[in-house]
Amino acid sequence: MRYLVVFLFFSSTIYGQSTVMINLTLPSVAKMDVEPNKNGFNLALTAPSEAGNGITNQTTNSSKWINFTSAVTPGYTRAISANYSGTALSGLDIIMEIASHSGGGAGARGNSVSSIILSNSSQTIISGIGGAYTGNGINNGYNLTYSLDVTDFSLLRNASKSLTVVFTMSDN
Amino acid sequence: MRLHIFILILCSFYGTSAQSISANSGWNANVSSSEISDAGLDYNGTYQSSQTETYVTASGFNIFRNYYVYVEKSELDWNSNLILSARRTGNGSGGWFGSISGGTNYIPLSNSSQLFYYGGIGFSNSRSNVPIQYQIEGLSVLLPAKTYTISVIYTVSD
Numbered sequence: 001m002r003y004l005v006v007f008l009f010f011s012s013t014i015y016g017q018s019t020v021m022i023n024l025t026l027p028s029v030a031k032m033d034v035e036p037n038k039n040g041f042n043l044a045l046t047a048p049s050e051a052g053n054g055i056t057n058q059t060t061n062s063s064k065w066i067n068f069t070s071a072v073t074p075g076y077t078r079a080i081s082a083n084y085s086g087t088a089l090s091g092l093d094i095i096m097e098i099a100s101h102s103g104g105g106a107g108a109r110g111n112s113v114s115s116i117i118l119s120n121s122s123q124t125i126i127s128g129i130g131g132a133y134t135g136n137g138i139n140n141g142y143n144l145t146y147s148l149d150v151t152d153f154s155l156l157r158n159a160s161k162s163l164t165v166v167f168t169m170s171d172n
Numbered sequence: 173m174r175l176h177i178f179i180l181i182l183c184s185f186y187g188t189s190a191q192s193i194s195a196n197s198g199w200n201a202n203v204s205s206s207e208i209s210d211a212g213l214d215y216n217g218t219y220q221s222s223q224t225e226t227y228v229t230a231s232g233f234n235i236f237r238n239y240y241v242y243v244e245k246s247e248l249d250w251n252s253n254l255i256l257s258a259r260r261t262g263n264g265s266g267g268w269f270g271s272i273s274g275g276t277n278y279i280p281l282s283n284s285s286q287l288f289y290y291g292g293i294g295f296s297n298s299r300s301n302v303p304i305q306y307q308i309e310g311l312s313v314l315l316p317a318k319t320y321t322i323s324v325i326y327t328v329s330d
Contacts, residue, residue, distance in 0.1 A: 016191045016328045019246075020198035020226055021321060022256065024219075024308055027203060028317040031211035067212030071205075071313035105212065107314045131314045136212035 029071035030078060032169045034064050036138050040162070043094070043148050055150055062145040066126070068169060069133040070107075077108070077172045078129040081122040086163040089148075091155030094118040094163070097145040098125050104135025112142055117149075122168060129169075191232040193241065193328040199225045199306050208313070215311040223261040224303040230328040231298035235267070239299060242327040243288040245281040249321045255309040256281050256322055260289050262303040267296020278307055285327055293330075 041061045048055060070078050082096060098112040108130030116123045126142060134141035150156065199221045207215055230239050245256055260275035275289035293299060306324075 016193040016230070016232065018193045018195040018228075018326045019323050020195045020326075021323050022199045022201065022306065024201045024254065024320040024322075025203060026311065026313075026315055026317050026320070027205050029205045029208060029313055031205070031208060033211040035212075067210075069208050069211050069213060069313055071315070071317045073318060074316045106214075131312075131316065133214045133313055134212045136210050140212055 026071060028073055029069055030169050030171075031070075032066065032068040032080065032167060034167065035067050035136070035141070036063070036065075041146075043146060045092075045148060045150070045156075054153065055156075058148050060145055060147040062143060063138075064144045064146075065138050065140060066142040066144065066167065067134045067136055067140055068129070070129050070169075071131050072129075072171075076130075077110075077127070078169055079110070079124050079172055080126040080129070081124045081168050081170070082116065082118065082165060083120055083122040084118050084163045084165050085120070087161060088120070089161055089163075090157065091150060091152040093149040093151050095147045095149050096125070096165075097147070099143040099145070101134060101142050103140030105133045105140060107132030109134060109141075118165065122166075127172075191230060191239070191328045191330060193228065193230045193326050195304075195324070195326050196227045196229075197225070198324070201306075201308065203311065207311075214313055217309060217311055219308045219311055221306040223305045225306055226304040226324075227264070227301040228304055228326055229264070229298060229300045229302070231300070233293040233297050233330060235293065235295050235297070236269070237293050237330045238290065239293050240290040240329050241275075241288045241302075242285040242329070243279075243281060244285040244325050244327075245283060246323045246325060247283070248323060249319075251310075251315055251320060253310040253312065253315060254320060256324075257307045257309070258288070258324065259305055259307075260302055261305045264300050264302035266291070266299040267294035270294025270296055270299060272299060272302070281324065285325075288326070
């Protein structure tokens with residue numbers, strides 16, 4: 001009797017696997033500043049050159065821009081408000097005009113009101129800000145134009161006053 | 173004459189193996205708002221882990237076998253604008269005549285397994301503590317502020 005012995009070698013592989021988790025947390029972000037700087041500026045009324053005329057010559061200032069970066073949790077938006085601190089000006093209103101956003105940036109940069117009369121009370125000037133950034137520096141974001149409006153000529157005095165304008169970015 | 177054939181199926185010492193792989197930890201990437209240098213700007217877009225965020229060990233090999241480590245991702249709560257990549261930042265340790273190749277440049281992870289690095293196991297049973305670094309591209313304030321979660325799956329074979 002003959003015997004044939006056959007050896008079969010086989011190779012088997014059992015794959016191993018390991019899993020790790022990666023969590024990326026993006027925070028809520030609210031950064032805002034005024035460009036090109038926070039330096040003050042002057043608004044002045046010029047006396048009329050002809051007796052009997054009212055005040056028509058006045059200075060305006062359009063040098064300031066609001067820049068911001070905003071990241072919000074789902075479903076939330078932000079707004080920016082403005083007020084001034086200091087003593088009100090007798091016979092004068094301070095008008096702030098807010099242009100639509102321009103320049104660089106992306107996202108839900110919100111919408112501005114056309115103008116407000118600044119007061120001690122906070123007023124919303126930009127609303128509906130979501131995840132967005134405006135770009136940095138002048139010519140980016142929202143341009144502000146300040147001017148004076150004579151409301152009561154009889155109260156005007158030869159005087160100078162300083163006010164501080166406060167901007168606040170807050171969650172809705 | 174009858175021929176009696178005996179078939180012996182042998183599990184070769186070199187042929188049968190049960191590889192395993194372990195990755196010691198993941199990555200909790202807590203991005204700070206200070207990553208944004210000034211109001212009006214976005215993130216610079218890229219965020220990296222430490223160079224040794226994960227250590228990967230492949231073991232259970234017979235000596236002088238080759239090993240292959242694959243990697244893939246599985247999105248749990250992720251955003252398609254975020255791109256996760258991984259790279260190998262070191263060789264780890266292995267046996268005499270062991271080797272390791274590939275994976276030193278960032279590779280974007282996909283939902284299907286792709287070869288990450290490979291080599292010869294040498295006179296050893298494992299390639300241990302290979303350091304891995306991660307990178308996420310596409311960070312932006314335009315994405316909702318929340319925690320995004322993804323899993324990274326390492327697979328080993330010979």
